[in-house]
Amino acid sequence: MWHSIFAYIKYLFLSKSKYSIHSPFVYDFVTKGLEPSISVEYSQKLNAFRNDLLDDNTVIEVSDFGAGSKVFKSNQRKICKIAKYASISKNKANLLQKIICYFKPIQILELGTSLGIGSAAMRIVAPHAKISSIEGCPQTASKAKEYFQKHQVKNISILTGKFSSLLPKLCQKNTFDLIYFDGNHQKKATLEYFNTALQSIHNDSLFIFDDIHWSTGMEEAWNSIKKHSKVTLSIDLFHIGIVFFRKEQVKQDFVIRI
């Protein structure tokens, strides 16, 4: 909690507006990708999906493989509470949709499906993408599948299992355009997933990391990721961090306020 507050104050001091961006690639991304609003139709579809989950009082037994929760005390959790406190927020989903509309990735992988709001957000704006998402908790994964069916969110492949067991095989066999890391917010695990996922990149791949300032550990993980020799560009938008591997890019780190 205190870490996030201090991190936000630091971000406010360090972050720059679009007028201080000297990289044409990043300037175009911010002005053409992040600034324009997302279509109302996209937001309405996702709101319908989210609101339905927010009305669901069913209780499930959650297996927690991640960093634990700052909100939940028990593993018996109501779907509406998971949707409210442990799922991607409206603003973040909106940001994710903008990033996808701009870069148009086809091969997408998400680490941490939860109830599927992030996957649905991606599917809505990228009907032709091949989306896979890993979720460790079987009951949560099965709820996500139920809601995909109910809302006709098609062709999302949910892989049920631990990131550490499924990710290495997936990354050996596939090349991903985008990987969204949204589960197990711990330093060691995040760095392990990052290093494994590097096997699956190409020059224009991008990785999005959720909650990079959530804790001291995540802050340290983000700093190591930025410094990695394969990472040529990083963009800190506070709630998420994005890294690119473009070889033509001079190594640069941006902290941007949008």
Ligand SMILES: C[S@@+](CC[C@H](N)C(=O)[O-])C[C@H]1O[C@@H](n2cnc3c(N)ncnc32)[C@H](O)[C@@H]1O
């Ligand atoms: C923050 S939630 C993901 C939110 C989701 N991306 C969304 O759009 O709403 C993190 C999810 O990752 C799963 N998870 C955490 N650590 C995991 C691990 N090591 N292996 C598999 N799943 C894990 C949790 O069960 C949880 O459902």
